[in-house]
Amino acid sequence: MSKNHFQVIIIGGGTGGIMTAAQLQRKAKSKLEIAIIDPSELHIYQPAYTLVGAGTYSLKRTQRPEAKQIPKGCHWIKDKVSSLDPDNNSIDTTTKGKFTYEYLVLAPGVIYDLSLVEGLEEAMKSDVVCSNYLDPEKTWQVVQNFKGGNALYTQPTTPIKCGGAPQKAMYLGEDYFRKDPTLRKNTNVIYAFPGTVIFGVEEFKKRLLEIVDSRNLILKHRHRLFKIDPVKQIAYYKYPLEHPYESLTRNDDENKSNSQEKDGIIEIKYDMLHLAPPNVPPTFISESKIAVQEGGLKGYAKVDKHTMQNPDYPNIFGLGDAMGIPASKTGAAIRKQTPVLVDHLLAKIENRTSDKKYNGYSSCPIVTGYGKMLLCEFDYDNKKESDPYLSKILDTTKDSWPMWILKKYGLPWLYWNQMMKGRM
Numbered sequence: 001m002s003k004n005h006f007q008v009i010i011i012g013g014g015t016g017g018i019m020t021a022a023q024l025q026r027k028a029k030s031k032l033e034i035a036i037i038d039p040s041e042l043h044i045y046q047p048a049y050t051l052v053g054a055g056t057y058s059l060k061r062t063q064r065p066e067a068k069q070i071p072k073g074c075h076w077i078k079d080k081v082s083s084l085d086p087d088n089n090s091i092d093t094t095t096k097g098k099f100t101y102e103y104l105v106l107a108p109g110v111i112y113d114l115s116l117v118e119g120l121e122e123a124m125k126s127d128v129v130c131s132n133y134l135d136p137e138k139t140w141q142v143v144q145n146f147k148g149g150n151a152l153y154t155q156p157t158t159p160i161k162c163g164g165a166p167q168k169a170m171y172l173g174e175d176y177f178r179k180d181p182t183l184r185k186n187t188n189v190i191y192a193f194p195g196t197v198i199f200g201v202e203e204f205k206k207r208l209l210e211i212v213d214s215r216n217l218i219l220k221h222r223h224r225l226f227k228i229d230p231v232k233q234i235a236y237y238k239y240p241l242e243h244p245y246e247s248l249t250r251n252d253d254e255n256k257s258n259s260q261e262k263d264g265i266i267e268i269k270y271d272m273l274h275l276a277p278p279n280v281p282p283t284f285i286s287e288s289k290i291a292v293q294e295g296g297l298k299g300y301a302k303v304d305k306h307t308m309q310n311p312d313y314p315n316i317f318g319l320g321d322a323m324g325i326p327a328s329k330t331g332a333a334i335r336k337q338t339p340v341l342v343d344h345l346l347a348k349i350e351n352r353t354s355d356k357k358y359n360g361y362s363s364c365p366i367v368t369g370y371g372k373m374l375l376c377e378f379d380y381d382n383k384k385e386s387d388p389y390l391s392k393i394l395d396t397t398k399d400s401w402p403m404w405i406l407k408k409y410g411l412p413w414l415y416w417n418q419m420m421k422g423r424m
C-alpha cells in the first residue's frame, strides 16, 4: 500500500517548494520524511521568460525535468492538491486521495484567471496579442511582426508575479523597434497600468523615468483594464473609484496614442498588445480556512509576514507567490523567505525558538534594453536594499551591462546550481 502520512508535506515543487525541501534536508539535525506534491513534469525558470520574449534566450533553457529537481530522499507525489483541511492536518488530491501531515508548507504559486478580463481568452488567440507569462515565444513573434501604430503594454488590477515584468517587455520591445528608425517613428509605445508610480522605490523610479522620457515612452497611470475587444483591437479601462476621471499621463500631452474617453471608460486602440494575465491564488487555498478573508490579498494564504508561519495553525507555513503578505511576488523574495521559514519550522520540530525574520526583501531585475539591466532591490518599506558587494563595484541606481550579464547568465546559474540545491 502506498504511504499517505508524512512528517512534512510541501505543496508545490516550484521555486519555493524545492528550495524549502533542499534547505530542510541540509539543516535538519535528524533526517526528515518529506513529500512534495506537484503534478508538473517540468520545472520552469520563469525569470528568463522575459528574455525568451525578446528573442535572446531559448525556451528550452528555462525548462528542466521536475524529477531532477526533487531533492534525493524526498518523496514526489505527482498529483494536484484539491482541498485542504487544516483542522485534521489533511489534504485531498485529485487522483491519489487523502494525505496527512505533521507539518505543512504551502508553495503552490499563483494561477492565471483569464476570465477576469472580458474578451481576454479570445484575444490571446489573436496574432497581435501576447504575454510573456503565457507564451514568451509568441511574444517574440508578435514583436518581430509588428509594423507600427500603437504598441500597448498593460497589466491587470490583481497583484501579479514579478510586478516589473510587463514594463521589462516594453523596454525590450521598444529597443527592438528602434533598430528600424522608420518603424520607431511610426510607433507609440504605451504602458497603461493601474498604479500611480512606475516603481515604488524613489532611487529606481528616478532612473526609470529618465529612460521613459529619453525614449519617449507613453505612461498611462490609474488605468484599470476590464475588457479587450480582439476584433476592434481595443483595450478598455476604468479609473479607480477614488480618482474618477482623473487621468495621469506622461509623454502624451497631444494624445498621440489617440485614447478616447467617454463616461469614465477609456479606450486605447492597439496594433500589438502585451499583457500580464490576472493572477489569483489556487482555489484549494482561497476556499480553505487558512485564506486571508478580506482586503487586497483576500484568498491568499495567511502567514505572518516576518516568520512565514500561519497564526492560527502553527504547524502550517508558506512562502512564495500564493502568500497573503505585502511582499513582491518574485523568486528573489523567496530566496530570503526560505531560510526564515526553514528555521522556524525546524525550531518547532527541534523544540527550540527561532528569531529569524523576513524583512520583505525582493528584487526586480528590470531589463531596460538589450544589454542593460537595473537591479531594483528593496524591502517591505520600499527602502532601497542593494547588495553591499555589488554597491561597492558599481552604481546600483543605474542600469548597466554587467547587470545584464548577471540577468542572462549569472542568475540562471545561481538558480539551478545554488538555490535549487539549498545552498543559498
Ligand SMILES: Cc1cc2nc3c(=O)[nH]c(=O)nc-3n(C[C@H](O)[C@H](O)[C@H](O)COP(=O)(O)OP(=O)(O)OC[C@H]3O[C@@H](n4cnc5c(N)ncnc54)[C@H](O)[C@@H]3O)c2cc1C
Pocket: 011, 012, 013, 014, 015, 016, 017, 037, 038, 039, 040, 045, 046, 047, 048, 049, 050, 079, 080, 081, 082, 107, 108, 109, 110, 132, 133, 161, 162, 165, 282, 284, 319, 320, 321, 322, 329, 330, 331, 332, 333, 334, 363, 364, 365
Ligand atoms: C514573465 C515572468 C518574469 C519573472 N521575472 C522574475 C525575475 O526577474 N526575478 C524574480 O525573482 N522573479 C521573477 N518572476 C517570478 C518568479 O518566477 C516567481 O515569483 C516564482 O517562481 C514563484 O515561486 P513559487 O514557488 O511561489 O511558485 P512557482 O515557482 O510558480 O511554483 C508553483 C508550483 O506549484 C505547483 N502547483 C500549483 N498548484 C498546485 C496544486 N493545486 N497542487 C500541487 N501543486 C501545485 C505548480 O505546478 C508549480 O510547480 C517572473 C515570473 C514571470 C512569469
